[in-house]
Amino acid sequence: MGDSHHDDPAGRRSLPLPTRPAFWRSPVRGVRFTAVLGVVLLAGLTLLFVTGLLSYAAYNPGLAAVNDKTPDKGWLGFYLFDWPTGPHWLYRLNQGVHVTLGIVLVPVLLAKLWSVVPRLFALPPARSLGHALERLSLLLLVGGALFEFLTGLLNIQLEYVFPGSFYPLHFYGAWVFFAAFTAHTVLKLPRALRVLRHGIPSGDTDELASPDPAEPTVSRRGALTVVGAGSLLLLLTSAGRSFDPLRRTALLAPHGGAEPGTGPNGFQINKTAAKAGIVPAETGEHWRLVLTGPAGELHLSRKELAAMRQHGAALPIACVEGWSTSDQWWSGIRLRDLAVLAGCSGDAPGVLVESLQRGGSFRMVALRENQVRDGRSLLALGVNGAELSPDHGYPARVIVPAAPGVMNTKWVSRLTFGELG
Numbered sequence: 001m002g003d004s005h006h007d008d009p010a011g012r013r014s015l016p017l018p019t020r021p022a023f024w025r026s027p028v029r030g031v032r033f034t035a036v037l038g039v040v041l042l043a044g045l046t047l048l049f050v051t052g053l054l055s056y057a058a059y060n061p062g063l064a065a066v067n068d069k070t071p072d073k074g075w076l077g078f079y080l081f082d083w084p085t086g087p088h089w090l091y092r093l094n095q096g097v098h099v100t101l102g103i104v105l106v107p108v109l110l111a112k113l114w115s116v117v118p119r120l121f122a123l124p125p126a127r128s129l130g131h132a133l134e135r136l137s138l139l140l141l142v143g144g145a146l147f148e149f150l151t152g153l154l155n156i157q158l159e160y161v162f163p164g165s166f167y168p169l170h171f172y173g174a175w176v177f178f179a180a181f182t183a184h185t186v187l188k189l190p191r192a193l194r195v196l197r198h199g200i201p202s203g204d205t206d207e208l209a210s211p212d213p214a215e216p217t218v219s220r221r222g223a224l225t226v227v228g229a230g231s232l233l234l235l236l237t238s239a240g241r242s243f244d245p246l247r248r249t250a251l252l253a254p255h256g257g258a259e260p261g262t263g264p265n266g267f268q269i270n271k272t273a274a275k276a277g278i279v280p281a282e283t284g285e286h287w288r289l290v291l292t293g294p295a296g297e298l299h300l301s302r303k304e305l306a307a308m309r310q311h312g313a314a315l316p317i318a319c320v321e322g323w324s325t326s327d328q329w330w331s332g333i334r335l336r337d338l339a340v341l342a343g344c345s346g347d348a349p350g351v352l353v354e355s356l357q358r359g360g361s362f363r364m365v366a367l368r369e370n371q372v373r374d375g376r377s378l379l380a381l382g383v384n385g386a387e388l389s390p391d392h393g394y395p396a397r398v399i400v401p402a403a404p405g406v407m408n409t410k411w412v413s414r415l416t417f418g419e420l421g
Contacts, residue, residue, distance in 0.1 A: 018121040027213035029115055031206050032199070033220045035192035037112040037227070042185060044105045045145075049178050051098035055320065056171060058083045058091050058404050063350065064366035064420035069167035076175055085374040088327075088401035092318035095404070096242040099322025102152050103238045103252075107230035109145060111223070115208065137183040144177025156321040157254060165361075241323040254321065264384035265392050267325045268317065270405060273390040277358030278411055283395050289379075293342025293417040302395045306381055308333050313376035319405040330399045332380035335372045335415075342417045348372040353398055354414040362406040366420040367398075376401045379412065 017023060061068040062080045070077075084090065119138070126132035148170065155166050200206055218226070240246030241253040260269060273283075289305060291298040312331045318324035339348035351372050354364045371377055377400045381387060388394040393410030400408055 018118075019123045021118065021211050023121075024118040025210050025212060025214040027210065027216040028218065028220050028223045029118070030209045030220065031191075031195050033223065034112065034115040034208055035195045036224060037108055037115060038188065038192050039196065040108050041105065041112055042189070044101060044108065045178075045181060048098060048101055048105070049174060049181075051094050051101070052170075052174055053079060054094050055091075055098055055404070057081060058094070058402075059407070060366065060368055063368055064352070066352070066362075066364045066420075067366050069165060069361065070171045072168075073171065076171075082368055082370060083402070085371055085377070085401045085403075088315055088376065089318075090402040091404055092242070092316050092324040095318055095320060095322055096239075096324060099152070099156060100235065100239050100242070102149065104231045104235045106149060106153075106234065107227045109149060111227045113142060113145075118208070133183075134187055137180045137187070140176060140180035141184050144173060144180055147173050148177050167361075238322075244326045250323075253323065264386035265389035267328060268323060269391050270319055270321070271357075271410075273394075273411070276355075276360070276411065278356055278390065280390075282356055283390065283411065287395050289396060289412065290414040291338060291342050291417075292414065292419075293339065293344050295341070295343025298341070302381070305333060305379070305396065309337070310381075311375065311378060313378055313399065313401070315376060315399055315401050317405050317408060329384050330378055330380040331382045331385075332378040332396070332399075334375055335367070335377045335379060335398070335400075336375070338379060338415060339372055339417050342415070344417050349418040350420050351418075352414075352416040352420050353409045353412060354416075355409045356411040356413045362409070365407050365409055367400060367403075367407065371400050371403065372417075374401060379415070 056070075057080050059067050059069070060083055061070065061073075062077060065071070116138075120142070126135055151166065151170050151173065155170070194201075234252070236249060237252045238250060240248065240250035260266065285301075288299040288301055291300060310331050311334050312329055314327040314329050316325050316327050335351060336348040339351070348369060349372065350369050351367050352364060353367065357363050367377070378398070380393070380397050380399045381395070383392060388397060393412070396412045397410040398408050398412060
């Protein structure tokens with residue numbers, strides 16, 4: 001598939017510049033090869049963009065400043081809506097598809113970029129205004145795609161090492177990329193479909209094919225098979241982190257492999273108590289839940305909370321990184337019952353939840369009224385018939401159906417009903 005040196009008539013070997021067509025000699029390149037990859041990316045990247053927007057909406061960024069990690073989004077937040085609480089696996093499905101699909105598309109994206117790389121070096125840079133716009137859209141498309149895939153992969157693998165916050169960079173980058181992607185699709189899709197249906201019309205040239213191809217080492221069909229096999233391998237080594245029976249197959253995914261420990265609390269976590277800076281003395285017998293609302297401020301011990309009527313709900317934990325647990329059985333006090341105890345009459349208002357954790361994103365989160373009203377939304381004291389472990393949020397944590405994992409606050413210290421910050 002690679003490009004090679006060119007032999008001149010005198011038998012000397014030379015390497016033309018990348019700006020010359022003779023530099024690119026792979027016989028695999030061609031309009032039809034690129035069109036197949038382009039159609040796959042059209043479907044995959046569109047779904048990736050939509051699930052990304054839905055993931056952002058699940059944080060309820062328009063509800064309160066503590067939820068909004070992109071405060072300057074302006075009109076780009078036009079699509080936001082009240083995130084529902086059902087079905088309870090909604091965020092688990094959405095984010096699992098978003099992250100797994102992004103990983104699976106990496107070989108397709110790289111093959112597509114390889115197939116058109118000669119066009120990036122073509123001279124002159126612009127032959128007309130239309131050609132200049134096409135080249136600009138291609139530059140934004142390639143740069144945006146590489147930026148989005150790179151930042152996304154770093155976020156799920158290395159807890160994000162880029163400067164700045166992942167949320168605004170990935171959010172704004174997605175809009176720049178998708179604008180270029182839309183423009184490129186409008187320009188190129190009609191021809192791609194014609195080529196796939198009818199081939200290259202007689203008299204037309206294949207502008208992506210090498211004018212002096214080297215001897216083939218693999219056919220175009222074989223190259224597509226290699227790309228598909230790479231995507232399948234990434235699927236098999238990534239998707240398992242969302243399914244307990246297959247978790248050991250998630251070799252390339254964080255939170256893949258074996259479950260962290262055994263027993264009722266032996267399921268995946270994202271942040272340990274030690275990493276969050278939780279001091280055991282803060283969660284011991286002197287811990288109190290501060291409950292604030294129209295009735296004033298109440299201080300409730302864990303023993304007092306345990307004496308209240310307990311409810312249960314089977315809910316998963318689903319992380320923005322794409323991993324999730326199976327449904328766990330949580331037990332505790334319904335948030336709507338705590339709203340009544342705080343003096344809220346009628347429909348329960350939203351609630352501001354604060355954690356004992358030291359710093360970091362989502363130390364405080366705001367939950368909507370529909371989330372508080374849902375009978376499955378709990379201040380959980382136990383899971384799977386046992387009390388919470390320190391890493392799962394002891395002495396108390398919030399659990400809400402269909403919410404991102406970071407919205408299910410651990411080590412809760414305060415609940416303020418009606419004031420969302």
